[in-house]
Each structure stands twice: as structure tokens, then as C-alpha cells.
Amino acid sequence: MPLISRQRIRNLLEREKTAFESAHPTSRKLAAESAPHFIAGVQMPWLVEWESPFTLFVDKAKGAQITDVDGNDYVDLCLGDTGAMFGHSPDVLVAAVRDAVDQGLTYMLPTEDGARIAAEFAKRTGLPRWSFTLTATDANRFAARIARAITGRPKILVFDGCYHGTHDETLARLDDGRVNPREGSVGPPVPLEQTTRVVEFNDLAALDEALSHGDVACVLAEPALTNCGMVLPDDDFHAGMREITRKHGVLLIIDETHTISSGPGGYTQAYGLEPDMFVLGKPIGGGIPAAVYGVSEDIANRFDALLDPEHPVVVGIGGTLSGNALSLRAVRTMLENVITEENFQYMFSIAERLEEGIRATIEKHNIPWHVSRMGARVEYGHTVKPRRTAREVEDTTDGELEQLLHLYCLNRGVMITPFHNMMLTSPSTTAEHVDLHNRIFADCVEELTNVAAEVA
Known part of the structure; x- marks a missing residue:
């Protein structure tokens, strides 16, 4: 199995943080201006854990896509951490x-x-x-x-x-x-x-x-x-x-x-x-x-x-x-x-496409990760086999690696659920949406495992 060095993860993470900061000046300004008026400095307390250097502010969302206040568009595989699981504003x-x-x-x-x-x-x-x-x-x-x-x-x-x-x-x-x-x-x-x-x-x-x-x-x-x-x-x-x-x-x-x-x-x-x-x-x-x-x-x-x-x-x-x-x-x-059998069958098929693309990258690079699916919900983890308990998850979670994967996707137009590597498909999610994620995921893994590459 290829070695993914700790320093390599950190170098890539710093690069992605810099790219995020450059692409989101309005979000940065709003985060700084609003912080003194919020408990814990953020609109919702759990945002203190968000993986980006500062909170991303949203302008609008429709279907499976989000646009932020800087005009950046994202395929949304987070979907409000299930709150918008059936798409934004049907x-x-x-x-x-x-x-x-x-x-x-x-x-x-x-x-x-x-x-x-x-x-x-x-x-x-x-x-x-x-x-x-x-x-x-x-x-x-x-x-x-x-x-x-x-x-x-x-x-x-x-x-x-x-x-x-x-x-x-x-x-x-x-x-x-x-x-x-x-x-x-x-x-x-x-x-x-x-x-x-x-x-x-x-x-x-x-x-x-x-x-x-x-x-x-x-x-x-x-x-x-x-x-x-x-x-x-x-x-x-x-x-x-x-x-x-x-x-x-x-x-x-x-x-x-x-x-x-x-x-x-x-x-x-x-x-x-x-x-x-x-x-x-x-x-x-x-x-x-x-x-x-x-x-x-x-x-x-x-x-x-x-x-x-x-x-x-x-x-x-x-x-x-x-x-x-x-x-x-x-x-x-x-x-x-909306919450119908017909829509679910479509969501399952798109989620299966997402799962298969992630698995193909894991197998291609022979990395000790796995991918799991529950209907329209897909998640990958950094162990060979799926975890059976929360303790196993906690003992095998790599916070820096997860932050890198999230920022890497976000900087290239795909949002996944913060804090762990979970994705949802909706009736508005298309094959092109999940294929974009899978290409970005593959590129990230390629950078992580390509020991000959130079990481600035």
C-alpha cells in the first residue's frame, strides 16, 4: 500500500486553505464583521468546527446546487446535513x-x-x-x-x-x-x-x-x-x-x-x-x-x-x-x-454511481480505505473495513486528512458534509454531479499517493 505521509497531508492542507481564502473574500468579510454579534462568533454554534478557515456564506440554493456570496457555485452533496435531502426548494x-x-x-x-x-x-x-x-x-x-x-x-x-x-x-x-x-x-x-x-x-x-x-x-x-x-x-x-x-x-x-x-x-x-x-x-x-x-x-x-x-x-x-x-x-x-418511491429509486441509482466511483479510486491506488452506502447516503472512511462501533470510528479518524478532503472538494466546486466524509444524493443530483465529485476525489488521492510529486 502507498505511504501517505503526514507532512504531505499538511502541505496540501495549507495550499488548500490559501486557495479557499483567496476565492472567498466576501465570506471572509462577513465572518469577521458578524463575529462580535454572535455567541461563539458564528451564526450556529457548531460552525466553530467547520473545516474551512472561516464560514462560507450562502447567497442562494436550488436543487442540488449552492451559490455563495462570492458567486462560487457548488454541487451540494451535503444538502443541509439531511435537512435538504430531497433538494433545495423543490x-x-x-x-x-x-x-x-x-x-x-x-x-x-x-x-x-x-x-x-x-x-x-x-x-x-x-x-x-x-x-x-x-x-x-x-x-x-x-x-x-x-x-x-x-x-x-x-x-x-x-x-x-x-x-x-x-x-x-x-x-x-x-x-x-x-x-x-x-x-x-x-x-x-x-x-x-x-x-x-x-x-x-x-x-x-x-x-x-x-x-x-x-x-x-x-x-x-x-x-x-x-x-x-x-x-x-x-x-x-x-x-x-x-x-x-x-x-x-x-x-x-x-x-x-x-x-x-x-x-x-x-x-x-x-x-x-x-x-x-x-x-x-x-x-x-x-x-x-x-x-x-x-x-x-x-x-x-x-x-x-x-x-x-x-x-x-x-x-x-x-x-x-x-x-x-x-x-x-x-x-x-x-x-x-417528493418523498416518493420513484424519487428514491432514482436517488439510489445515483448514490450507487457515487459509491462505485469512490471504490474504483480506492482500489486503483490500493489505499486502506472503504466506502459504505445506505440508500441515498454514501460515506468513505480511512480503514480497510467498515467500522462497527463509534469507538472504532473515533480511534481511526484522521482530522487533518478529513479537513484536506473537504477543502479539496470545496475549492473545486463540490460540497460534502462537514466533520466526516458523508454525501447525499437528491432527486436533483445528476450523474454529472457525482462524476465531478469522483474525479476530484481521484485527483486528491493521486496527489496524496504520488510520492514523486512536489507539494508546495
């Missing part, structure tokens, strides 16, 4: 939102759109009862509250490396058998071992042991880890998790906010999962804030039984803008016109 959504604005944005009263959405999700997932909120964070929080209410148990269990938004109990990690706050977690309200158990993904024996204590109300799980880097489930993992949770009387919540890339009903529909609750957030509104959570008939009945029929007050679930008219019009429009 025409049918734009028209529906314009119409909805004229009819009123929020009433704190139901609309026909909500009824149609609930029926459609029931058909796609097999769960009959639904409710709405604005983010998957809230949907996960509300689902966990319901689980604690009906089981009478205080804790939840998540997998190391998971991401379920900013839900307090889920910002946890496993360190030598101890539950600690996730690195960078700000202000956890209580020590996390009081609220949360954590085990490694794909470790069914550890899951069984953790649930044997009898204090866990629910397991909150992504079908595959997607935020630490893609970690796919072992063949027997989901069947084993469902069997173990049922054995211990623990409810299973499946969060499909990222794994909706698997199909119109997410990984749940594609692989026949049987969750007690189902959560889906950001992509379903096409960019309009929206999320849903659904429950089985048994869960709904058990929750209903807790309510006082004389004074049926529900506190801690929902909010004034949950299920607002604008969000529901967006979700219904997306479900009926």
Missing part, C-alpha cells in the same frame, strides 16, 4: 408554501393536512398514532417522556456515538464503562449516569446486560449510526435488539431523521423493523422546520390510561407552534410529491 414545495402563507401560518388548531400526514405515515411505518413538532430533538424528547410515563422507569438507553439532536439525556458517551457527557456538551443538567445508560452499537450482549437492571424505559436508536461517521448494523443487530428490549419490557424508539435515506418509510419500512415509537425530523419539511413522532396502538392506549378523564392535562409534550399550518402544508406536499 418547485412544488415553493408553490405550496406561497399558497399556505396567504391562508395563515399558525392557528393552534388542526388542519386537513395534519390528518393526511398522519394517515400516510401510518401506512409507511405500521404505527397508527402520530403527533407533530418542529424538530427531531423535540420529538425524541417527547417520545422519551411518554416512555418514562407509561413504564414508570427513570432512564433511557442510547448507543455510543449516537446523535438525537440536543436532547439532554442523549448527549452521552461511554468511557471505560462510565457514562460521561459527550465531548463539547454544554451544561448537562445532571450527571448523565442518573438519566442514561450507554452501550456500544452492535453489542447485543452489552445491551442485554444494561437492560437487565430494570431501570430503563426506552432504547432510543438510529437504525445505523450516522453522525460520528457511518456505522451500519450487523445482520442480526435489529432482530436481536427488538428481542432483548421486549424481554426486558423496554420500549424501542427508532429515530429515522438521517436514515430516511433508506426509502420512503425509512429503514423501518425498508427492513421491516418493529419499533414501539418512530421519530423523523428535518428532511420531511423540505427546509421548513417540521418533525413527527408516531406510536403503536398499545403505547397510545397506555398513555391515554394515565390521563385523568375529568382533567386530561398534558404538560411537557408539544408546543404552541407544533403542528403549525405552514409546517404541515410543507410536510404533506413533500410526502405526496
